[in-house]
Amino acid sequence: MKLFVIAGEASGDKLGGALMEGLAKLAPGIEWQGIGGPEMAAQGLDSRIAMEELSVMGLMEVVPKYRHLKRRIAETAQAVVEMRPDALITIDSPDFCLRVARLAREQHPDLKVVHYVAPSVWAWRPGRAAKMAQVVDHVLAVLPFEPPYMQAAGMSCDFVGHPVVAEQRASAAEAAAFRETHMIGPDQPLALCLPGSRAGEVKRLGKRFDEALMQLRDREPGLRVVLPTVRGVAPMVREMSARWPIAPIVVEQPADKRAAFAAANVALAASGTVSLELAANRVPMVIAYDASFLTWHLIWNLMMKVDTVTLVNLVSDTRAIPEFLGPDCKPRAISRKLLQVLEQDDARAEQFAAMELTMERLGEGGDPPGLRAARSVLEFLQKT
Template identity: 65%
Template sequence: MRYFLIAGEASGDQLGAALMEGLRHLDPEAAFLGVGGPAMTPLGLSSLFPMDELSIMGIWEVLPKYRHLKRRIAQTAQAVIDAAPDVLITIDSPDFGLRVARLVRAQRPDLRTVHYVAPSVWAWRPGRALKMAQVIDHVLAILPFEPPLMRAAGMTCDFVGHPVATADVAGPDQAQLFRNAHGIAPDAPVVLCLPGSRRGEVTRLGPRFDEALIRLRDRVPEIRVVLPTVPGVSGLIRDMTRRWPTAPIVIEEPDEKRAAFAAADLALAASGTVSLELAASRIPMVIGYDMAPLSRLIVGALLRTDTVTLVNLVSDTRAVPEFLGSRCQPGPLALALQDALEDPRLRGAQLDAMDLTMDRLGKGGEAPGVRAARSVLQAITAPR
């Protein structure tokens, strides 16, 4: 079969690569077309254009490139129509992928369409699912409570597992090597600082997280702070942290990041998927997040849940403390960090919630890419 896949950012590229491997396993004659990045291209995808053209976040970043993006949407939709694939699979990045799907559906209403990663309608803007159902037939969900929400909107949906549940994690040997390499004493608590992967998040949360860690260090002087980062913001992080009194160890390499997670005793993190990465490594955490005042007001009015931390949502607990919006301040963060470090009862509750989360996300089961591939093949062959 011929599969047209569209990924728009690094996380979608990784999901797309795993899906392609799964499809090739189940369908050895699989042929791939579309848009992807460095993870998907070695598996046989010749990208229409560089995927990083689509990795744009925020209104002010999008506006200058709006005309160019519209041309890319039209180009991609025409490429789908010309290629006449068996299925169109859009992966995350709904602002681009679903616009392509809408143009394609107008000319090829018979073409099966699949979207990988359900929109977070459980958190806000439930109407997005109904709008998506106009152009998408089937959804691959990575959170176990999402399929009923997608089905209620008129799409079929399968939970296919979350990649974090089957990802490799480092062990005690790598943790010890990390401590040795950075001169961290055996009894010194290692605290991860994770202020986000986008520039706006880092500049907004970074100083507050640093101040919270200063206050924690006043109470627990022996802590060592480690700040894993990613290429897009590593320069900003290094410039910013040179002025931080906590003087964190900044790391960027993926293998060193895995080792740091294995060595860590505690984490202060921005809200997002990173909470699941921390859960996979069984690291107690405190979550903080804030945004620009207008965005905070809008999102606060639309929010439909009392927690946005994925560990809390998947485990159906509230074990992980979170401080959102105006509550994301150094004082409360520092107190919660100290409790998470020193209170065995609170640490135990978090660890139990993390273990339950990983079980529910598919730990120990079939790889999500294979599950997703099987779901796609079933969706293609199912009667309308």
């Protein structure tokens, strides 16, 4: 079997590596070509180009690098045509991946295309599914309510589990060691501050998150704060948080972040997949987010199709996780809710129940998502 696989960023590389590992177990001897990062390289992919060329090409970078990106799309599509694989598997990064699929299909109309990670058409821009169906045959969904949306657009789709259920978590001993290392008592309240992984989010939310946590400290004088961050914004986070009245503990290494999640009592987080990471570690949370006035008006008031942005709420079909969004993203209101979540047993119990249901529905305790995704790919190819 020959498969061409493309991932354009680190999260896609992680999905791709797990998928390739699963396929190697179920169908040994696959010939691989494509684009990926270290996780996929570990499974035998010799990437045609450095994945970083694609992962740095976000919205703000597209214009100055348009010609280079367009050339890479054309080159990759031609490589697919020349390989004539049993399937092209594209992983997230739709701006690059689906353009490659479209060009390859123009020369190879019978090419089978599988896309991993469904677009969030249940939240906004539902037309994306119909557009994707023009070049994609089969979708691997990571949220359990997504398949009907893809099927309605004309694609087959399987829910294969969310990668968060397979991520490594710290043990109780590692959590205790983290507290001891940072001189945090076993009964001392510990809060996670998670203002986002993009520079714009950190600038917009950082000060408000600090103010909310400072107000919480007025009621909980022993409160300590940990601010996990990622490499791309770590310098900004360290500079910003050093000016806060009480500087948080900033952690960047994966092992330290896992231990901090395991040790925490409560979290204040920007909306995004981090809510699922918190749920996996059973950390009660408050979600807050804001954007520019125009962006907020366009997306929330005109385009949004759901009444909550928190994935734990959506997957569990509850509204257990409190949100402070847009005009409501204000420190005083956030701090009051954090105190309630930290101190009130019924508020915590409601969140824990929603987290348990969420993780169960995402596939916790079952086969790893990579293996489920591999099985779905093989079943799709056998049917077509």
